[in-house]
Amino acid sequence: REVDDTLVFTVATSETDGFLRYQRSAIEYGIKPIVLGLGEDWKGGDNIRYRPGGGWKVNLLRNALEAYKDDTNRIALFTDGYDVMFLSDLSSIIDKFKKTDARILFGAESSCWPDAGLESLYPTVESGKRFLNSGLYIGYVPEIYKLLTYAPLKDENDDQLYFTHAYVDDKLRNQLNFKLDSNSEIFQNLNGALSEVELYQDSEKEYTEFKLKNVVSHTEPLVIHGNGFSKTKLNALGNYLARAWTPEEECRHCRWGHIDLQKTKDAKMPVVLIALFIENPTPFLQEYFLKIGDLEYPKQKIHVLIHNNVKYHVPHVQEFVEGYGSKYLSLKQITPDDVVTESNARDLSLDLCVQKECDFYFSVDSLGHLDNPHTLRLLIEQNRTVVAPLLVRPEKAWSNFWGALTQDGFYARSHDYLDIVYNKKRGLWNVPFINTCYLVNGTLLRKYGRTQLNYVKGNLDADMAFSGNLNDLDVFMYVSNRVEFGHLINAESFDTTRTAPDMYQIFENGRDWAARYIHPEYPEIFNPNKKPLQPCPDVYWAPIVTRQFCNDLIAMMEAFGRWSDGTNEDNRLTGGYEAVPTRDIHMNQVGWEPHWMLFLQKWVRPIQEHIFTGYFHDPPRSLMNFVVRYKPGEQPSLRPHHDSSTYTINIALNEVGKDYEGGGCRFIRYNCSVTDTKAGWLLMHPGRLTHYHEGLLVTKGVRYIMISFVDP
Numbered sequence: 001r002e003v004d005d006t007l008v009f010t011v012a013t014s015e016t017d018g019f020l021r022y023q024r025s026a027i028e029y030g031i032k033p034i035v036l037g038l039g040e041d042w043k044g045g046d047n048i049r050y051r052p053g054g055g056w057k058v059n060l061l062r063n064a065l066e067a068y069k070d071d072t073n074r075i076a077l078f079t080d081g082y083d084v085m086f087l088s089d090l091s092s093i094i095d096k097f098k099k100t101d102a103r104i105l106f107g108a109e110s111s112c113w114p115d116a117g118l119e120s121l122y123p124t125v126e127s128g129k130r131f132l133n134s135g136l137y138i139g140y141v142p143e144i145y146k147l148l149t150y151a152p153l154k155d156e157n158d159d160q161l162y163f164t165h166a167y168v169d170d171k172l173r174n175q176l177n178f179k180l181d182s183n184s185e186i187f188q189n190l191n192g193a194l195s196e197v198e199l200y201q202d203s204e205k206e207y208t209e210f211k212l213k214n215v216v217s218h219t220e221p222l223v224i225h226g227n228g229f230s231k232t233k234l235n236a237l238g239n240y241l242a243r244a245w246t247p248e249e250e251c252r253h254c255r256w257g258h259i260d261l262q263k264t265k266d267a268k269m270p271v272v273l274i275a276l277f278i279e280n281p282t283p284f285l286q287e288y289f290l291k292i293g294d295l296e297y298p299k300q301k302i303h304v305l306i307h308n309n310v311k312y313h314v315p316h317v318q319e320f321v322e323g324y325g326s327k328y329l330s331l332k333q334i335t336p337d338d339v340v341t342e343s344n345a346r347d348l349s350l351d352l353c354v355q356k357e358c359d360f361y362f363s364v365d366s367l368g369h370l371d372n373p374h375t376l377r378l379l380i381e382q383n384r385t386v387v388a389p390l391l392v393r394p395e396k397a398w399s400n401f402w403g404a405l406t407q408d409g410f411y412a413r414s415h416d417y418l419d420i421v422y423n424k425k426r427g428l429w430n431v432p433f434i435n436t437c438y439l440v441n442g443t444l445l446r447k448y449g450r451t452q453l454n455y456v457k458g459n460l461d462a463d464m465a466f467s468g469n470l471n472d473l474d475v476f477m478y479v480s481n482r483v484e485f486g487h488l489i490n491a492e493s494f495d496t497t498r499t500a501p502d503m504y505q506i507f508e509n510g511r512d513w514a515a516r517y518i519h520p521e522y523p524e525i526f527n528p529n530k531k532p533l534q535p536c537p538d539v540y541w542a543p544i545v546t547r548q549f550c551n552d553l554i555a556m557m558e559a560f561g562r563w564s565d566g567t568n569e570d571n572r573l574t575g576g577y578e579a580v581p582t583r584d585i586h587m588n589q590v591g592w593e594p595h596w597m598l599f600l601q602k603w604v605r606p607i608q609e610h611i612f613t614g615y616f617h618d619p620p621r622s623l624m625n626f627v628v629r630y631k632p633g634e635q636p637s638l639r640p641h642h643d644s645s646t647y648t649i650n651i652a653l654n655e656v657g658k659d660y661e662g663g664g665c666r667f668i669r670y671n672c673s674v675t676d677t678k679a680g681w682l683l684m685h686p687g688r689l690t691h692y693h694e695g696l697l698v699t700k701g702v703r704y705i706m707i708s709f710v711d712p
C-alpha cells in the first residue's frame with residue numbers, strides 16, 4: 001500500500017531530548033522514520049537558526065533515495081529531527097499532499113532566508129506564506145531525487161539556500177511541479193507564526209486529544225517544526241501534542257522512559273551528588289536540612305557538597321554536618337570564609353559530580369523545602385535529562401519555573417502556568433526556565449565540559465545562566481507536579497539582625513512558621529472525644545506553642561533587655577499608669593505586635609470559640625501583650641487583681657522545677673492554683689469579676705510567662 005511504501009526520513013546525529021520527543025510522536029501515530037546520520041559527527045556546518053541544517057542532510061538523503069529513484073508512485077517525507085513533532089498518522093499526511101496536486105511540497109515561512117536578496121524572485125501567493133523552509137517536505141521520489149541532484153552541494157553548504165535556488169528557478173519549479181504549503185495544510189513552521197497557532201481539543205476520534213490549529217489559515221497542520229527561535233513554543237505545545245497529555249489519561253508522556261527503583265537494592269541505587277546552596281539568609285534553614293537528611297535514599301550512595309555563603313547560617317550547617325555528615329559517601333563544604341561566588345560554587349559542584357562518577361546531580365537551594373522524602377527517587381525514576389520538582393510558595397503563584405520567556409529571555413506567563421502551579425493539571429512540563437531544585441543526569445555533565453555547561457552567561461544570575469545554557473544546548477528542562485514534592489520559602493524580608501528572626505516570619509512563611517512554632521498537639525483541644533483540661537473552674541489548659549517558640553520568645557525579650565521597672569508609672573500605656581505592674585516587655589517594643597495579633601486570630605481565637613461558646617470576636621483585639629519575668633530580688637510575685645480583658649491567655653514559657661521554683665497562678669474565689677504549668681501550654685480564663693487572681697511567689701530561678709488581655 002501507498003502508506004506502507006512511503007519513506008520517512010530524518011537526520012539526527014545524536015539522540016537529543018528533541019529527537020526522543022520526535023521519535024515518540026512518530027510511534028504515537030505509527031510512523032517509522034529512517035534515521036540518517038545517527039552516531040556520526042555532524043558535518044552540516046554551524047547553522048544555528050536551522051539546526052540541524054546543512055548540505056550534509058541533503059547528501060545523506062540523496063544517497064538513501066538512490067535505490068528508489070525510479071519508483072514513480074513512491075512518496076518520501078523528509079523532516080528535521082530535533083525540533084519536529086508528528087501530529088497525525090501518515091495516511092492523513094498523504095491524503096492532504098495528494099490534494100495539492102504537487103509532486104514536491106515544501107513547508108513555508110514568512111521570511112526569506114538565508115538570502116533575503118532572493119525575495120523578489122519568489123512567485124507571489126494568493127494567501128499564506130511565500131517563502132520556503134527546508135525543515136519539512138514531501139514529494140514523489142523521482143522528483144525529490146531530481147531536486148537533490150540538480151546541482152552539486154557541499155556538506156557544509158546551506159541546504160535551504162540550495163532548495164530556494166531550485167524553487168525560484170521558474171523552469172525547474174514547473175518541471176518538478178514544486179509547490180509550497182503556504183497555508184500550512186500539512187506543515188507548520190513555527191518561526192514567525194507563533195501567534196497563528198493554538199491548541200484545541202479534538203474530540204471527534206475515540207478519545208480526546210490536543211491538536212494544533214492555525215487560526216489564520218484555518219487549517220490543522222499535521223507536522224510541526226519549531227525552527228529557529230520558536231523552539232520554546234514547540235516545547236510548550238509539545239507538552240500536549242502527540243497525545244503527550246490528554247484530558248482522559250492526563251500525563252501520558254510521563255510514562256515514557258519511566259523506570260522503577262522501588263525494588264532496587266540500596267547497593268545498586270545510582271550514585272547522586274547532592275549540591276546544597278545557601279546563597280542568602282534563609283528562614284527555616286534547620287527544617288531545610290532536616291528534609292535533606294530525611295530523603296529516603298541510601299546515604300551511602302550520596303555525595304554532598306554544601307556551599308554556604310552566609311555567616312549567620314554557619315551553626316545551622318554545622319548542625320547538619322554533625323548530625324548526618326558521616327552517613328554520606330562523602331561531604332564537602334565551601335564556607336563563607338572560602339569566598340567563592342555562587343556561579344563558581346555551582347560550576348565546582350558539577351565538576352565534583354563528574355569527579356565522583358556520579359550518575360545524577362541533584363541541586364537544592366536553601367529556598368527549596370523537599371517535604372516529600374521520596375522526591376529524589378521519584379525524580380530519578382522520571383528518567384529525563386533535567387527534571388525539577390514543582391515547588392511553589394504556599395497559596396501564591398510564585399514557583400521555581402517559568403512557563404514562557406519574553407524576547408529578551410525573562411519571565412512570561414504561559415497559558416497553563418496557573419493550572420500547573422495550582423495543580424489543576426498534573427504532569428511533566430517542558431519549560432524554558434527552572435531553578436531552586438533539579439536533577440541532572442550525569443551523562444549530560446560528561447557530554448559537555450564546563451566551557452559549554454556552566455552557570456555563567458553574560459551578566460545573568462547563576463540560575464538564568466544555567467537555564468539559558470541548557471536552552472542553547474537544546475537540553476529540555478522538565479518540571480514535574482505529578483505529586484506534591486515540597487514548597488518554596490520566601491526569604492525577601494528575612495532580617496538576621498533580629499534575635500530569633502524566624503519568629504518574625506509568620507506572614508511570609510506561615511506554613512513553616514506554624515510547623516516550627518505551633519505545638520503538634522494543638523488540634524487535640526478540638527477533639528470531640530476528649531474533654532478540654534480544666535484545672536480550675538473556667539480556667540482551661542491546652543498546648544499551643546513549641547519549646548522552640550518559648551525559647552525564641554524569651555531570647556527576643558532578653559536580647560531587647562529593657563524590662564519595665566515594676567512601678568505604677570508606665571509611659572507605654574495611654575493613661576501612663578498601671579495599677580498592678582509586672583516586670584515586663586510589650587510585644588510592640590520588639591516589633592512583634594502584628595505577628596502576635598495574627599497568632600491570636602489564627603490559633604487562640606478558635607480555642608476561645610470552642611470553649612466559651614457563643615462569644616465571637618474576630619479578629620480578637622488586644623492592647624496588652626507582653627512577656628512577664630518573675631525572679632527573686634526583682635519582682636517574684638503579683639498581687640491579687642482582675643485583668644482588663646474579656647478573656648486572658650497566660651502561656652508558660654519555661655519549666656517549673658527546672659528553670660525556677662514556686663510560681664503559678666491562684667484563682668482566689670475558687671481557692672484553686674495552677675502550679676504545675678507546662679512550657680508552651682496556655683491558660684485561658686475570663687478576665688473580670690469571677691476570676692480574681694494572683695501570681696504566686698517564685699522562690700528560685702526565673703519564671704517567664706506570655707500574657708494577652710484579649711478584648712479589653
Ligand SMILES: O=C(O)CCC(=O)C(=O)O
Binds near residue numbers: 664693694695
Ligand atoms: O503569674 C501568673 O501566672 C499570673 C499573671 C497575671 O495574672 C498577669 O500578668 O496579669
Ligand SMILES: [Fe+2]
Binds near residue numbers: 641642643648693
Ligand atoms: Fe492577671
